[in-house]
Amino acid sequence: RKEVEQDPGPFNVPEGATVAFNCTYSNSASQSFFWYRQDCRKEPKLLMSVYSSGNEDGRFTAQLNRASQYISLLIRDSKLSDSATYLCVVSPGGATNKLIFGTGTLLAVQP
C-alpha cells in the first residue's frame, strides 16, 4: 500500500465548478499535512497546510480527519488558472521533516 494515496483523476470540470480532491495516508503517526500544486514540468509549490480544525484560503478549503487518516481539498468557483496537478503531501515529522508525496490528481478546468 502506498503511503499517500489520491484519486488518480484526471478531473475535467467547467469554469466556475466546485471540485473536491481526496487523499488517504497510511502512517497514523504523521504530523503535518499539505496540499501542493505542480504545473507541467515545474517544481511543486505549496498551496496550503492542512489542520485538524480545517482551514480556508480564498476559494480553497482543506480538511483533515486524523481518525480516518483522510485529507481533502475543495476548490470553489474554479478558474482556468487552477488547471494543474494537486499533490497531497504528508510529513512524519521528527528531525528530518521529510515530505512524502501522493501521486497527484490532475485538474483540467475547461472554458
Add this chain to the structure above:
Amino acid sequence: GAVVSQHPSWVICKSGTSVKIECRSLDFQATTMFWYRQFPKQSLMLMATSNEGSKATYEQGVEKDKFLINHASLTLSTLTVTSAHPEDSSFYICSARNSYEQYFGPGTRLTVT
C-alpha cells in the same frame, strides 16, 4: 519567499558518464536539503536527505554509490549521478528547508542517451 536554484536546468549526457547537479539556497541558510526524483506521470520520490557537514541519509532502494550527495555548505548541496544509464533519465528536484517551510528548486531534467 525563499529562493532555491538548481543548475543545470536540463542536461543530456551519454550512457556511462557522470552528471553533477547543484542546488543552492539563495537567500537563506539551509541545514537540511532534500533530493527528489520524478518520472513521467509519477509523483516525487524522496531519494535522500542531506545535512550540512554530514553524510546523506538515503531512502530505501536508492543506491548511495550511484547517487553521490555532498552538502558542503549551508547554501549548497550537489547530487552526482555516476555512470548514468537511460533509466536514470528523470526530473531531479531539490528542496531546502528553513525553520518554517521547504522550498523547491526548479528542477533539472536529465536525459541519458
